[in-house]
Amino acid sequence: MNKKLMFFLLISITKLTAFAQCAMCRAVLESEGGVSQAKGINNGITYLMVIPYILVAFIGFMVYRNRK
Numbered sequence: 001m002n003k004k005l006m007f008f009l010l011i012s013i014t015k016l017t018a019f020a021q022c023a024m025c026r027a028v029l030e031s032e033g034g035v036s037q038a039k040g041i042n043n044g045i046t047y048l049m050v051i052p053y054i055l056v057a058f059i060g061f062m063v064y065r066n067r068k
Contacts, residue, residue: 025041029041
């Protein structure tokens with residue numbers, strides 16, 4: 001089961017395309033012609049979105065390990 005969990009985490013983390021922008025932000029950035037700027041904003045939003053999930057997963061793992 002541990003291998004299945006690690007495989008699932010690896011697949012979910014390495015997803016190549018994630019569109020985290022709202023429709024309004026994306027439309028404004030793409031209309032200005034700054035494709036690299038839009039990609040940078042998108043990567044920043046995705047990075048900020050992932051950190052809380054990692055922290056919650058780590059705390060959940062620590063609680064699980066301490067109770068077991």
